[in-house]
Amino acid sequence: MRQSEQGTHYEVGYKANIGKGNLRFALFNFKIKDSIDADVKYDNAGTIEEVNYFNEDVKNTGVELSYAMKHDDNWSTRWGATYQNPKAQNKHTYGDMGWHHIYNNYQLQGAVDYAFSKFTASMSVNFVGDRVSTRAAFDKPQRELKPQCFTDLHFTYAPEKNQKAFLHINNLFDRLDITTNSTANYYSLGRNFMVGYEYSF
Numbered sequence: 001m002r003q004s005e006q007g008t009h010y011e012v013g014y015k016a017n018i019g020k021g022n023l024r025f026a027l028f029n030f031k032i033k034d035s036i037d038a039d040v041k042y043d044n045a046g047t048i049e050e051v052n053y054f055n056e057d058v059k060n061t062g063v064e065l066s067y068a069m070k071h072d073d074n075w076s077t078r079w080g081a082t083y084q085n086p087k088a089q090n091k092h093t094y095g096d097m098g099w100h101h102i103y104n105n106y107q108l109q110g111a112v113d114y115a116f117s118k119f120t121a122s123m124s125v126n127f128v129g130d131r132v133s134t135r136a137a138f139d140k141p142q143r144e145l146k147p148q149c150f151t152d153l154h155f156t157y158a159p160e161k162n163q164k165a166f167l168h169i170n171n172l173f174d175r176l177d178i179t180t181n182s183t184a185n186y187y188s189l190g191r192n193f194m195v196g197y198e199y200s201f
Contacts, residue, residue, distance in 0.1 A: 003055045007032035021069035031059045035088075037134065056090040058102075066109075074116050080109040088134065100142065103181050105130035118158050123172075126150040134181045148177045150188070162201070168194045 013026035034055040041050040062084025070076040083106045087099045111124040131145035151172040158164045174191040 003034035005032055005035050005055075007035075007058075020071065021067055024064070024066045026064045027062075028064070029059075029061045031057075033057055054090070056088050058086070058088045059099075060084055060086040062086075074114055076113045076115075078109070078111040078113070080107075082107040101132055102134045103131065104128045120154075120156045120158075122154045124150075124152050131181065145178050145181070148179070148188075149173075149175055150177070151175075162199060164198045166194075166196050166198070170194075 007030060009028070009030040011026055011028040013024065015025075016023045035058040036053055037056060039052045039054060041048070041052075043049045062082060064080070064082045066078070066080035068076070068078045085105065086101070086103045088102045089099045106129050108127040108129075109125065111122060114121045126149070128148040131147065133143045133145060150170075153169040153172050155167045156164060157166075169191070170193070171188060171191045175188065176190070177188040178185050179188050180186040
């Protein structure tokens with residue numbers, strides 16, 4: 001039987017409106033005792049064979065910074081960065097292996113927005129770097145994972161308040177990114193798009 005999770009979370013921040021821009025800054029820290037995770041075993045065909053749940057302690061300390069600015073009536077931009085140091089310690093399943101790095105150390109985000117009359121457009125980029133798999137085990141050593149980079153492009157046209165046509169293009173550069181942080185790989189969908197029309201009554 002797994003232990004219940006319990007943890008403490010702390011965050012302190014600063015916000016300031018500077019001219020046409022909005023600045024946000026935050027420091028955060030959390031510790032979770034007996035965080036619940038899953039160990040998934042696959043057969044040779046890649047089918048899930050068994051799922052076992054276990055406890056491990058998790059902690060993280062980091063800083064977030066973001067800035068949004070409205071340049072004029074049409075253009076605006078949003079930028080952000082996060083640096084953190086997530087770690088885990090598994091004492092229950094594999095023996096005490098000490099604290100080890102998990103997930104990612106930094107994340108960068110950016111977006112450019114455009115609006116004119118009934119038309120809007122937005123392009124966003126989300127980059128996640130310095131990634132490793134979630135846990136170190138004697139039979140499943142941690143792996144370095146390549147950075148993720150998600151780039152999306154969105155267009156919207158609203159001829160009336162209750163009508164909207166849109167086009168969403170996701171994974172603009174058709175990257176093949178690993179989306180999971182576990183020992184199993186799940187990959188991002190290639191370039192894809194969605195066209196739609198919304199009408200509200």
